[in-house]
Amino acid sequence: MQQEKMAAPCRRMASRSVLQFLSSFSRTAVRNTATRPFSSTSVRRAVLQTKDVTDRASAPWTLMAAVCLQRLPVITADCSPIEERFKQLLHQMEQERSLLSDHELRLLEDAERMSRKQADDYDSDEEDGHGDQDIVLAQDLEDSWEQKLKSFQPALRVKADVDKELTSPERCLANSLLLLAEQEVGGQKLWLLPQTQWQQGETLRQTAERALASLPAAGFKATFLSNAPCGVYKYKLPRALQTENSVGIKVFFFKAVLSDSGRPAAPNPSLLWLKKSELQRYLKPAYMMKVEPFILEL
Numbered sequence: 001m002q003q004e005k006m007a008a009p010c011r012r013m014a015s016r017s018v019l020q021f022l023s024s025f026s027r028t029a030v031r032n033t034a035t036r037p038f039s040s041t042s043v044r045r046a047v048l049q050t051k052d053v054t055d056r057a058s059a060p061w062t063l064m065a066a067v068c069l070q071r072l073p074v075i076t077a078d079c080s081p082i083e084e085r086f087k088q089l090l091h092q093m094e095q096e097r098s099l100l101s102d103h104e105l106r107l108l109e110d111a112e113r114m115s116r117k118q119a120d121d122y123d124s125d126e127e128d129g130h131g132d133q134d135i136v137l138a139q140d141l142e143d144s145w146e147q148k149l150k151s152f153q154p155a156l157r158v159k160a161d162v163d164k165e166l167t168s169p170e171r172c173l174a175n176s177l178l179l180l181a182e183q184e185v186g187g188q189k190l191w192l193l194p195q196t197q198w199q200q201g202e203t204l205r206q207t208a209e210r211a212l213a214s215l216p217a218a219g220f221k222a223t224f225l226s227n228a229p230c231g232v233y234k235y236k237l238p239r240a241l242q243t244e245n246s247v248g249i250k251v252f253f254f255k256a257v258l259s260d261s262g263r264p265a266a267p268n269p270s271l272l273w274l275k276k277s278e279l280q281r282y283l284k285p286a287y288m289m290k291v292e293p294f295i296l297e298l
Contacts, residue, residue, distance in 0.1 A: 060247045061234070065207035066195035067179075068230065068294065069222055071258040071273065074173040075157060106138040166274065167267040169258065176297055177273040179258075180282055181215060186241060191272065191282040193291065195251055204229060208254040216270065221260035230255050233290040255294065 079087060100108075163171045171177070181194040196211035198204060205227050212222060229252035236248035272282065276297045280288060
């Protein structure tokens with residue numbers, strides 16, 4: 001009977017969890033300033049940290065970061081027919097409602113002065129402040145301006161030879177262009193947004209910046225628009241390439257705007273500058289489906 005009474009507390013103690021036992025031990029421990037009592041919170045935190053390290057070490061996905069580098073339009077786009085008609089309408093309304101400019105008023109004054117000179121009762125002494133000095137008429141100024149305008153040669157908006165060069169960032173100045181790089185994935189070369197693998201200790205944005213800086217002879221200066229990715233693309237590797245630590249790849253995309261393309265370099269066949277309408281010829285359909293939503297055709 002006495003043995004059963006002694007065994008009952010042992011059974012109750014064995015049925016309690018380890019964390020409950022440690023927490024009760026910390027409450028019943030002798031209050032000694034020289035020792036630190038056990039805490040269930042610290043034990044739980046240590047367990048979670050260990051689990052986090054284990055999960056990261058055994059993550060089945062390889063992380064990568066890619067940069068969506070856009071060159072914004074340099075010149076204005078050509079107007080559509082309806083935009084051209086609307087522009088002409090606004091020009092006509094502004095011309096009808098506007099007041100005469102100083103130059104137009106001067107033209108009227110010169111015309112009035114010339115008509116007075118041709119009159120029979122013209123008296124040169126009545127001319128205010130001009131006398132016999134030579135007068136430069138507003139019409140003479142217009143003629144000189146017309147001569148300067150004829151000698152001015154504006155730059156061509158469209159350069160057929162440059163627009164056909166897909167490796168040049170100076171093509172299609174009225175359109176927004178996107179940079180593609182030829183990279184090797186799974187033993188085959190594909191056209192992708194510039195990407196590279198994430199390394200321990202850096203952020204995904206730093207990985208995207210490193211991907212852009214690692215392009216051969218690029219020298220691009222870009223402005224990244226955010227620290228957060230604008231999209232993600234996930235795919236599994238072929239079974240022959242899968243390992244215990246990596247079954248697939250997750251690519252996080254970061255948007256950037258070209259701020260300076262540097263000095264014109266020799267054409268690089270591994271880099272292409274394409275319009276949004278030209279991407280389907282080079283990108284895989286599944287990849288294009290993930291990239292297209294965040295590409296704005298400005």
